[in-house]
Amino acid sequence: MTDADRADPYVAAAEPLRARLVRRIATAGAFDPRWRAAFEAVPRHLFVPVYYRLRPSGGGFTRLSAGSPDPRARARWLAGAYEDTPLVTHIRGSELLSSSSQPSLMAAMLEALEIRQGQTVLEIGTGTGFNAALLAHCLGPEAVTTVDLDRAITDAARAHLGAAGYPSVTVVTGDGSLGWAHRAPYDRIIATCELPSIPPQWLRQCRPDGLVLAPFGGGLIALRVTDSGHAQGRFLRTPAYFVSLRGTGAIAHPAPEAIGPEQxxxxxxxxxxxxxxxxxxxxxxxxxxxxxxxxxxxxxxxxxxxxxxxxxxxxxxxxxxxxxxxxxxxxxxxxxxxxxxEGRPQRDRFGMTVDGDHQWTWLDRPEGPNAWEV
Known part of the structure; x- marks a missing residue:
């Protein structure tokens, strides 16, 4: 038992819940033994001491907390921490700022990174720190850098990583669309926020033949980097919906009901x-x-x-x-x-190309007739 386990009052109760979650992830698809070991070792509940659920009536959020005085409420919090669902962890008013991603989706993304020992990873979108901890378990904490715009989020993630035994992960408060050049180059860059385009700084900070994996358009694009200005790849088959990127690379939307006067x-x-x-x-x-x-x-x-x-x-x-x-x-x-x-094509028939300032998505092949500017 580690020092972190001794300080954790939920370690025994969480063990069967964590084992059940790992079994559920395994039934969802291929599960590399390295990532299975990471999910078995890293306690998710330490990263979500507080989270929120939308009320069924749509009237705001219900808060669940490890610090609730009601033992039944604490039991519901702990069980929810090991469900294969995303958990809202930071809100501002009615705005969702950050969440802990669905574990089976996290596993699929980590598999798609094709990570090897000795490689380094930049994560854009720290969230709770749970994904960074999984990476740290596999690669070592010194190999992992994670960036988030909001200091409250990074401060909490740093505390969670320390409690789980990974205090050496580099946690940066900054604009993720700019990457983090101080520890570049990286072998892999993974984003856990929806993008409007691929930030050019990411390719400059990724080694040739490196991989950038990012949510885009409700899918996951895996881009193989050729050099600092060029990358190409296909979407994974799985759907993926994340909180949108914030910072200089973000874009805003009016409400769908806001039809203007020129109708x-x-x-x-x-x-x-x-x-x-x-x-x-x-x-x-x-x-x-x-x-x-x-x-x-x-x-x-x-x-x-x-x-x-x-x-x-x-x-x-x-x-x-x-x-x-x-x-x-x-x-x-x-x-x-x-x-x-085209017979209702699946996501993996689509791809993306980055050529300097020019980015486009395509169906089946980059030079084909079905291509769209990003």
Missing amino acids: RIRTTTTPPQVLDDDLFRFLLTLVAGELETRWAFGGRGAAVTAADGSAARAARDGTVLLAGPRDLWALAEEAYDLWQR
Whole structure:
């Protein structure tokens, strides 16, 4: 038993919960023995002493804490820490700032990094520090650097890593879109926040033949780095939804209901309910750029908005209300025609290329007819 275990009053109660979580992750797909050992060794509950659940009624969050005076509430907190679900850990008002990712998704991402002993990793989006601890268990804490914009988040993560026995992980408070040049170059860069594009600093800080793994458009892109300005790769098949990148690389969106005063009306034969399909939304994001989508009108239609102020509402009767500089629904129609023609392609048929300042996504091949600027 380690010193950290002796200081942890939940170590015995957590052991069977952790074993059950590891079994669930193993049933979700391939599970390299190194990562299985990491998940067996690193206690997730130390990284989520407080987390929040959305109330079923939609009326805000319920707080669960290791410090609750009610033993039943503490038992619910501990059990929830070992469920294969994401956990909201930092909120500001109604805004979600940070979370602990779904463990099975974390395992899939770590597998996809193709890490070897002796390599170094930069993590963008520290969160609770749990992912950094898994990396540290596999590679050694000196090999891991993790960056987050919010000092409250990095301070908490540093404390969690120390409590779990990994105080030597380098935790940086900074703008993740800029990377962390002080410890570059890295063999691997992994992001745990949604990106609007690949920051150029990341490629400059990654060794040739290194790998950048990042959430993009509701998927995970694995980019093999050629040099400081070039990288290319394909998306993993798995869906992935993360809190958006904050800092200089972030973009803002108006609410989907905020249709501007310059309204235009037309009709469509593309069913708005297609936006309920995860694979279609992924393709639409590649075609149209990062969007916010939401069902509206009591389920009778859908709304989409983009960062440039463009917006579209499509009703089930085929009526479309438009605003802003672009016809977003025309892009939805274009994506729908391609989606149907190509047999509703899975994410791993898509890829991304970075060539200096030029970035684009594509279907099947980089030079093919189906390619979209990022």
